[in-house]
Amino acid sequence: MAWTRVAKADQIGDDEVLGVEAGGEEIAVYRLGGKLYSTHNVCTHEYACLSDGYIEGEFIECPLHQGLFHIPTGKAQGAPVTVDVRVFEVKEEGGEIFVDVPEK
Amino acid sequence: MTSQPTYVVIGAGQAGGRAVEAMRAAGFAGRIVLVGEESYPPYERPPLSKKLLTGGVEPRSAYVNPAAYYGDHGIELVTGVAAQAVDAKAGRVRLSTGADIAFDKCLFTTGGRVRRLKVPGAELAQVFYVRTIDDSLGLRAALATARRIVVIGGGYLGLEAAASARTLGVDVTVVECQKSLLDRVAAPEIGRVVEDLHVSRGTRILCAAEVVGIEGSGKATGVRLKDGTALPADAVVVSIGIVPNVELAQGAGCAVDNGIVVDEYGATSVPGLYAAGDVANHPNRYLGRRVRLESWQNAQNQAIAVAKAMCGAGVPHAEVPWFWSDQYDVNIQLAGVPDRWDAVVFRGAPQADGFSAFYVTDGRLTGVTGFNAPADVRFGRKLIEVDAAVAATDLGNPEIKLKDLLRAVQAAAPPRAALSPAG
Numbered sequence: 001m002a003w004t005r006v007a008k009a010d011q012i013g014d015d016e017v018l019g020v021e022a023g024g025e026e027i028a029v030y031r032l033g034g035k036l037y038s039t040h041n042v043c044t045h046e047y048a049c050l051s052d053g054y055i056e057g058e059f060i061e062c063p064l065h066q067g068l069f070h071i072p073t074g075k076a077q078g079a080p081v082t083v084d085v086r087v088f089e090v091k092e093e094g095g096e097i098f099v100d101v102p103e104k
Numbered sequence: 105m106t107s108q109p110t111y112v113v114i115g116a117g118q119a120g121g122r123a124v125e126a127m128r129a130a131g132f133a134g135r136i137v138l139v140g141e142e143s144y145p146p147y148e149r150p151p152l153s154k155k156l157l158t159g160g161v162e163p164r165s166a167y168v169n170p171a172a173y174y175g176d177h178g179i180e181l182v183t184g185v186a187a188q189a190v191d192a193k194a195g196r197v198r199l200s201t202g203a204d205i206a207f208d209k210c211l212f213t214t215g216g217r218v219r220r221l222k223v224p225g226a227e228l229a230q231v232f233y234v235r236t237i238d239d240s241l242g243l244r245a246a247l248a249t250a251r252r253i254v255v256i257g258g259g260y261l262g263l264e265a266a267a268s269a270r271t272l273g274v275d276v277t278v279v280e281c282q283k284s285l286l287d288r289v290a291a292p293e294i295g296r297v298v299e300d301l302h303v304s305r306g307t308r309i310l311c312a313a314e315v316v317g318i319e320g321s322g323k324a325t326g327v328r329l330k331d332g333t334a335l336p337a338d339a340v341v342v343s344i345g346i347v348p349n350v351e352l353a354q355g356a357g358c359a360v361d362n363g364i365v366v367d368e369y370g371a372t373s374v375p376g377l378y379a380a381g382d383v384a385n386h387p388n389r390y391l392g393r394r395v396r397l398e399s400w401q402n403a404q405n406q407a408i409a410v411a412k413a414m415c416g417a418g419v420p421h422a423e424v425p426w427f428w429s430d431q432y433d434v435n436i437q438l439a440g441v442p443d444r445w446d447a448v449v450f451r452g453a454p455q456a457d458g459f460s461a462f463y464v465t466d467g468r469l470t471g472v473t474g475f476n477a478p479a480d481v482r483f484g485r486k487l488i489e490v491d492a493a494v495a496a497t498d499l500g501n502p503e504i505k506l507k508d509l510l511r512a513v514q515a516a517a518p519p520r521a522a523l524s525p526a527g
Binding site: 052053054061063064065066078079080 | 122125129400401404408426428435478479482483
């Protein structure tokens with residue numbers, strides 16, 4: 001486990017996503033229904049930051065070509081995205097948000 | 105009659121490629137034959153005027169699926185072959201090889217062919233269209249040694265080719281016959297913003313300029329305008345639109361009018377025959393009229409929807425049209441296709457990096473164009489989808505979040521279209 005502090009808890013409101021860097025990786029942290037989730041921030045189709053995308057329900061839509069990923073599981077929902085995006089463990093402690101990014 | 109259910113898809117471009125993929129995903133276990141004239145497996149066209157030209161990638165990066173995908177999924181991909189005739193009653197398609205394929209259902213994803221420039225010299229060497237991978241590779245080779253080029257046609261494709269060439273250090277002049285760039289698809293205010301972008305990068309833009317000839321002996325050496333101006337060029341790019349390939353469908357008895365006429369399921373006027381993609385004239389309920397869209401989004405999503413409909417799992421295809429164009433370091437995105445508007449409201453100054461413009465028609469948002477502003481376009485698209493009544497002053501005020509405008513609209517009334525994200 002390599003917990004890295006990435007943001008203050010109040011930086012991410014409900015239905016919001018924040019792009020951060022941790023352990024040399026580009027990470028996206030989401031809050032849905034009060035609960036935090038985290039995926040890799042780079043779309044698996046072409047280079048774009050999911051944190052610039054649009055949250056609808058439990059899905060994040062990539063800003064480039066509208067590829068959809070299921071936030072809790074990272075599962076790609078179909079054309080044009082077919083490769084799932086990596087998910088990470090995330091926790092909130094003492095008003096801070098931590099993401100578990102494996103050492104490179 | 106076929107021994108096993110057989111679906112034939114004519115036209116192996118992006119729409120054809122996505123259609124066959126969707127048929128298998130829908131559980132269709134019968135025979136699928138995908139016929140295409142080009143030698144490549146299905147590919148998407150956006151890279152042809154961008155990365156394929158600037159040399160960053162190879163053709164296979166544009167493929168919808170790797171070449172092996174088709175065989176792996178029991179899809180017969182027939183390339184380098186043209187379909188010559190379709191007999192709907194007999195359920196048969198005749199190929200240029202002389203072979204016949206019997207089908208239960210046939211999908212036309214025949215797209216379009218480039219509109220050819222009809223002036224003296226148009227057939228000279230070093231005159232390039234940009235529609236196919238081979239076109240793009242030919243232009244790429246020319247750009248490697250060209251010092252200056254002329255691009256005829258100031259639509260999105262011509263402007264992308266111009267931006268790509270300019271990025272490679274080539275001297276570029278764009279010639280557009282209408283008064284402003286993107287005349288067919290955008291308000292003059294937007295055309296002017298795009299013109300300013302190109303001019304700021306050293307590209308020359310000539311609007312209201314008519315080409316009367318391409319000069320040269322054997323190969324093009326320049327372009328002659330109606331007013332007598334001679335523009336020297338080592339290569340000429342022509343991008344003046346496409347003509348939908350309706351002939352096969354028409355020969356099969358399908359109604360055609362600005363493309364093959366289909367309903368919201370992609371069905372043509374002839375039972376068993378369908379169409380999708382660049383070639384399909386379809387009703388769009390967000391626009392409230394019929395439209396034929398030449399876009400990546402339509403080629404993909406309409407093809408998927410129509411394939412599902414053919415397999416019996418049909419949902420009417422409906423989405424707010426969306427399009428993008430990358431020129432230099434600017435990602436331009438559009439949502440909506442308004443055919444008339446009362447105002448174009450800018451959000452953010454056009455000079456700043458990241459601003460957008462909204463088309464308002466009868467007090468409702470009908471279109472949005474974003475320059476490095478994907479979030480504005482995304483919210484704009486949603487506002488168009490719910491037919492939101494909007495105040496121009498709100499749209500033009502960056503202090504008022506579009507997200508909040510959307511929330512207010514959704515709270516006031518149930519959304520017009522409740523589409524699930526994955527649907």
